[in-house]
């Protein structure tokens with residue numbers, strides 16, 4: 001799927017695959033009319049994720065083809081994607097995400113969009129989709145689901161987006177920021 005950003009990071013166009021992807025991922029409200037004209041950053045709440053996106057977009061505007069492996073799992077599928085950001089004309093950036101492979105798995109309730117949630121929350125890495133489990137650290141989804149059930153009970157906690165301690169420096173480095181330290185969203189005190 002592809003979308004285009006102007007020089008102020010506003011979405012100027014999306015392709016038909018983009019809409020299909022939004023619907024498949026339970027975001028029916030994201031119609032083309034509702035997103036065109038909005039800043040891509042209006043869809044990103046977490047500060048560390050916003051910062052990395054800003055670095056990636058800046059790097060692409062320097063004429064570099066920016067490539068980042070990402071995960072975009074559904075409850076029922078492990079999905080590996082590649083995110084590519086390139087210039088597409090003097091003032092436009094083209095953002096492309098391509099599915100590399102999909103592996104079906106037993107459904108993970110923790111990732112479902114609907115259903116009850118407990119009052120606690122844990123962070124999910126926006127880039128690799130690992131989940132930060134208290135005491136244990138960043139774990140793959142399946143392991144996190146089992147551990148969280150033991151730690152916090154049968155009702156899954158809320159998921160907050162973030163950047164894990166591996167992805168933050170590695171994506172910053174891909175964006176040409178060699179000085180990147182650890183994620184600003186490090187372990188909560």
Ligand SMILES: [Zn+2]
Nearest residue numbers: 125128164167
């Ligand atoms: Zn990560």
